[in-house]
Amino acid sequence: MTAPAELSVAALDEHRDEAAQARFDDLIAQDSRIEPRDWMPDAYRKTLIRQISQHAHSEIIGMQPESNWITRAPSLKRKAILMAKVQDEAGHGLYLYSAAQTLGISREEMMQQLIEGKARYSSIFNYTTPTWADMGAIGWLVDGAAICNQVPLCRASYGPYGRAMVRICKEESFHQRQGFEILLELMQGTEAQREMAQDAVNRWYWPSLMMFGPPDDESPNSAQSMAWNIKRFSNDELRQRFVGMLVPQAEALGVTLPDPNLRWNEEKQAYDMSEIDWHEFHEVLAGRGPANAERLRRRREAHEEGAWVREAAAAYAAKQAARKVAA
Amino acid sequence: MSVDQVALAEELAGSSAGAGHVASADVAEYALRLGDDALVLAQQLGMWISYAPELEEDIALGNIGLDLLGHARTLLHYAGTATGRSEDDLAYFRDEPEFRNAWLFEQPNGDFAHTIARQLFASTYLYELYGALSSSTDPTLAAIAVKSDKEVDYHRDHAIQWTLRLAGGTEESRRRMILAVVDTWPYVEELFADDALVERLAAEGVAPLPSSLRPAFDAVIARVFAEAELEIPTGRTAFTASGGGREGRHTEHLGPMLAEMQVLARAHPGASW
């Protein structure tokens, strides 16, 4: 057993072994993988803990806007799909917390950081889900953007992170499709249903583009993450790729993407689009989104109300173990 | 293998066993009872997701809820063949007095101990029921029961594990578990009540008499309670609720639950989702 203190001392002690740094650099240069017991620079470890735990928190907080509709899903089939999807998200959070845990931080510690408001998660989940069509828009746009971000992460240089992402990407393949299907059903339905779908797309389109993060020239950590093979493509590259996929899909759905300036630029071989409202992004990030307080309150409540159950199971396990020793 | 190459199993169990088979009025009424039990319980377990005491438990309760929702869909689908209604017609467009679930299933989640007590009694009953129903002379009911029985076997195991841990964990968890048993026990009786419908079905070998399932239920609960050092309530706290769910009379919990479940579907009658 290795105490966290011991791990971080080892990580800080960069003089201990220059050969270790050379081996790390070598593995990165070969596009090989770093595994938990390998020596790694302290900054690499910290960057990963921050990124993986934020990612895990996003999965867990991300359950809320959708679990909001489980009880009201308009058909039993949709109810089953939504339950399975939200349940998957708990699983994805678990895979990611486990990956972060191999870097020397406990899940309990990460959970504390989250409920005390000290950790970040994807700001998209601070938006609310007033209508059923939001279940479609989240699947199509938010999960779609997430998949764009996540597929390259399957090759992240840190082994446990990459492996968690492989599992997550495989499971997420149904998330985006079910969202698309919800919207398609709505667009083929009544006038009220079509309006509901378009309204949801209007509300989720821009926030989903913000999920790729600030523009490349304002993204402070990107360069280092790319050098370490954690990140493989820049924010703007991924955003372009995503929009490129959305345009024909929106056409198939019959919805309008809410950007009058969106058009293909043959010369640049890329889409021109309106300026993203980064002010809104920073406002939501700073805690002034529609549901920041609600999301944290609910997570805190679940965690605190579950404490007696977790303690009970631990106490029972201890008693059983003692009984076994005595027998 | 790509995600598009996964072989998919039958979504609604029994739908091929009874392909094109129309339930008789009696069988439909019976399937409605079982389907409503499963639906109402699934609806409540769905509320736990993102609220469970630990992430692993979010997933466990989600799995159990999904199993039950699957049972509800197959049973309501079958019940609907008698009157040309779909599973969704039955789930979303019936009012409270038309629901046929027993009262146990509509009792609220409460704290985790109350959910576990409800799960323990419900899944122990369902395990015996589906076990007996597996040899039904009605091939659709038999096929549904075979699949469902394996699933509720796991639900029962989950409930037993947690009953042992809560009863034998801390002082607080034990206090809560005892309270949950006291609060939930009154709804056990109704599960095993016979009436004219089940007597007719039992005579044809379609369904077991609920009363015939009671000894096995009692034996399992007695074993679990012995290990957990729990007692079946006696004396002043030992109530027996009158029941009435099979005739459409319900406790105060079902109405609000259905209002929430049905609100969107009813706002858009005739719409498809």
Place this chain on the structure above:
Amino acid sequence: MSTPGEMGTEAWPLWEVFVRANRGLSHVHVGSLHAPDADMAVRNARDLYTRRNEGVSIWVVPADAITTSDPDAKGAFFESPAGKNYRHAVYYTKSEGVKHL
């Protein structure tokens, strides 16, 4: 040296999960989870890691019960097999063209 992850500070310890995908195959490490004891660990593993028919059998092992080789000693620990080519069938070339060998 034990497997990384177990802190010894959490109420529910960490377990490593191994799943056998089909009869005839080995159990393969799929990830980890938290559980209060072995009975719950194997159930949690079933719920978390076999939701899509991924397995027919599960092992769970307390993370702190696993002993791993020391990666810093990698060179010394795994050097010996290099050069011992006579352990591999391809080393033997004289029999080329002879059947069933």
